[in-house]
Amino acid sequence: xxxxxxxxxxxxxxxxxxxPKDVVHLMEAAIKARGKAYAxxxxxQVGAAVLLSNNVVVTGNNQENASYPSGxxxxxxxxxxxxxxxxxxxxxxxxxxxxxxKKQTSRPIPPCGAxxxxxxxYELKQKKPIEVYFMGATGAVAKSDSLSNLLPFTFDKSEL
Ligand code: THU
Numbered sequence: 821x822x823x824x825x826x827x828x829x830x831x832x833x834x835x836x837x838x839x840p841k842d843v844v845h846l847m848e849a850a851i852k853a854r855g856k857a858y859a860x861x862x863x864x865q866v867g868a869a870v871l872l873s874n875n876v877v878v879t880g881n882n883q884e885n886a887s888y889p890s891g892x893x894x895x896x897x898x899x900x901x902x903x904x905x906x907x908x909x910x911x912x913x914x915x916x917x918x919x920x921x922k923k924q925t926s927r928p929i930p931p932c933g934a935x936x937x938x939x940x941x942y943e944l945k946q947k948k949p950i951e952v953y954f955m956g957a958t959g960a961v962a963k964s965d966s967l968s969n970l971l972p973f974t975f976d977k978s979e980l
Contacts, residue, residue, distance in 0.1 A: 826972035831963040832928065839961060843953055846871050846915040847961065849879050850894075854917050854957075857881035857894065863921045866894035866929075870902045873910040878902035894918075895935035903942060910946045914939065916954040925956030936971040943967045944976050 833839055836847055846869045854867025859882050866882045880898030884891040895916060902911060918929040931939070931954065943950045949966035964970050 824973070828969050828972065829965070830928075830969075831965075833961045833963065835959070836955065836961050839953070839963075842871070843913065843915065846877065846913055847917060847953060847955065849877050850915040850917045851957075853879035853881045853894065853898075854919055858883050860884060861886075861888065861891075864918065865920070866916065866918045868894040868898040868917075869915045870898045870911055871913040871915075872902060872906050873912055874906065876902075876906060876909070878905070893932060893935050895931050896938045899935075899939060899942065910948055911939075911942050911950050913951040913953065916952070917957065918954075919957030924958075926959035928955050928960055928962035930954050930962070930970065933971075936967060937975070939967045940971050940974050940976070944974075 836844055849869035850867040853869060854865045857865035857867060859865045861884050868880050870878045878898055878901055880894050880901055882894045883897060916931055919925050939950060952964040952967055952970060953961055955961040
């Protein structure tokens, strides 16, 4: 038997204003997108903003459905739109903000597993890391230097 170990490192900033200006603007775009989420069932609104190598920012939010599994998370809404519109651009950063109308969310809320897998696809495709920033509605912001850090032992195309 051998043991495989991976270390994940997150940097946590106490508040958004501690981050560089470009990240603050990106997160503000995510927060704005969160405000337009369609989440009548969970009451949990998420916004995501993707920064591309051509400087374009693409935003998205979660879209729910009466048939629950048909809904889509904010991160995938944003990243799929970005990749469909700008297939040749690299994805540099993604900022995510999650909130709820039922309770306070002041801790960083990381992307779900399915969204990590989706973001990972583009990181592997472009062979350049995607910085991931995530927060609740308020409070601390966590930063991961690369998506791979959030999804160790990734499933990728080499298995196909
Ligand atoms: N959600 C996201 O948009 N992103 C995530 O990473 C986690 C969950 C959405 C899906 C659903 O609309 C609601 O949050 C509750 O799970």
